[in-house]
Amino acid sequence: PKRIFSGIQPTGAIHLGNYLGAISQWVKMQNNNEDIILSVVDLHSMTLPHDPKQLSRNILQMTATLLGCGIDPQKVVLFQQSTVLEHTQLCWCLSCICTMPRLAHLPQYKEKSKDLKDIPLGLFVYPVLQAADILAYKATHVPVGEDQVQQIQLAQDLARMFNSRFGETFPIPHTVITGAEFARLRSLRDPLKKMSKSDPDPKSRICMTDSPDEIVRNIKKAVTDFTSEVTYDQEKRPGVSNLISIHSFVTNKTVDEICSEAVNITTGQYKLMVADAVVSYLKPIQDKIEQYSSDPGYLKDILQDGRDKARNICANNLAEVEYKLGLRVKV
Ligand code: ATP
Ligand code: MG
Incomplete structure (x- = not known):
């Protein structure tokens, strides 16, 4: 069994x-x-x-x-x-x-x-x-x-x-x-490392209990690269791809859908979209965590x-x- x-x-x-x-x-x-x-x-x-x-x-x-x-x-x-x-x-x-x-x-x-x-x-x-x-x-x-x-x-x-x-x-x-893209989310500070609870730098991760401000700040500061388009390539562009993976999970959109919707914006603008989506996805979960914590x-x-x-x-x-x-x- x-x-x-x-x-x-x-x-x-x-x-x-x-x-x-x-x-x-x-x-x-x-x-x-x-x-x-x-x-x-x-x-x-x-x-x-x-x-x-x-x-x-x-x-x-x-x-x-x-x-x-x-x-x-x-x-x-x-x-x-x-x-x-x-x-x-x-x-x-x-x-x-x-x-x-x-x-x-x-x-x-x-x-x-x-x-x-x-x-x-x-x-x-x-x-x-x-x-x-x-x-x-x-x-x-x-x-x-x-x-x-x-x-x-x-x-x-x-x-x-x-x-x-x-x-x-x-x-x-x-x-x-x-799915491959979720099995190893990467650190926001160093996309070659995995995101970890025990990483001494709290800006390296998005915690389920982070406030909206913290989430926006950490995603804004996420290390990407010098290309300003939003394209997905885990190997060559691990930083941006990590953000796309997160975005895809919280919106239920495919990576292709996301990239085609983001053709005209820069990674800087894209980060704000991702942050917004993460904040609204987490809100109801955060409320429940808080309820349970109080008991x-x-x-x-x-x-x-x-x-x-x-x-x-x-x-x-x-x-x-x-x-x-x-x-x-x-x-
Ligand atoms: P620590 O840094 O203390 O080891 P951790 O973030 O690695 O913390 P764990 O408690 O060791 O978390 O692992 C819990 C589960 O989360 C495991 O199944 C692990 O594989 C998974 N996991 C941990 N980090 C990631 C990540 N970056 N992406 C996807 N899954 C992860
Ligand atoms: Mg671990």
Whole structure:
């Protein structure tokens, strides 16, 4: 049976990349009545130095954001990763079959560790935890942005290795990626990088909770190039193409429609059009996020309920893993 798992780190306000690449996909799948499990993966957001107070605020804020974006906790299992201990238990089991060179190759590790003097072990092993997140539920499909492809490949490899050593246990999870132009939104400051929550420059992204003024300002300042026409070419014109992708998503127009409507305007004028479209698209979502944020009691209830459902699913799977590994002694 098809089962979908995905997660998002409570490292801060989500941006349009998270929304286009991941969350809007989740909402679509939910509305198709698929079996879907979503986790606010708090343990992953401790892999870089963090502020505890900020993290606990972010967990609730992320929950409010997901609900505001249309995630329905009646249809989806929505929970906080650290409240389901099976994740770390399975992580340990998988880390005993994963090798260090395999992890050292992963691009996200290279990128996030490059400016650090002392690299926390957690940053190195977190892809194993990510594999555990997925495999604990025997998930078959993992909808993510393009930046996660190699991480999911690790989960696939570990599932295969476990199956071949200890007997058929895990289905091999498939990666599900949205349309190419949304799978990797780019930084507004540097179109060669992806848009990221943890980028120190807030002008590099459009957050779902940004005010209209901030949105207009950041899009106006978005780095493009020296050509003033509005044309789409991901390779040669990544900056403008990124704006066209965003515009296309929020207006539901195709890239061709957009470019033909913009033949007579400059990229400067075009930026204002995009900003307007983004502001009006986000308004109703922002209102809902704010409503949910004002009710932390409700958010906690949702997460608790989600935790119980998540545990119900993965407890049996972990028992099976423990039997296969010889951890459960039969007398
Ligand atoms: P961080 O910088 O803290 O890693 P992030 O922006 O990469 O934050 P994550 O919580 O790591 O966000 O990822 C959540 C989901 O959003 C993942 O499925 C990821 O692939 C997707 N995603 C992240 N950035 C983008 C992007 N620029 N374009 C499309 N999807 C993205
Ligand atoms: Mg990330």
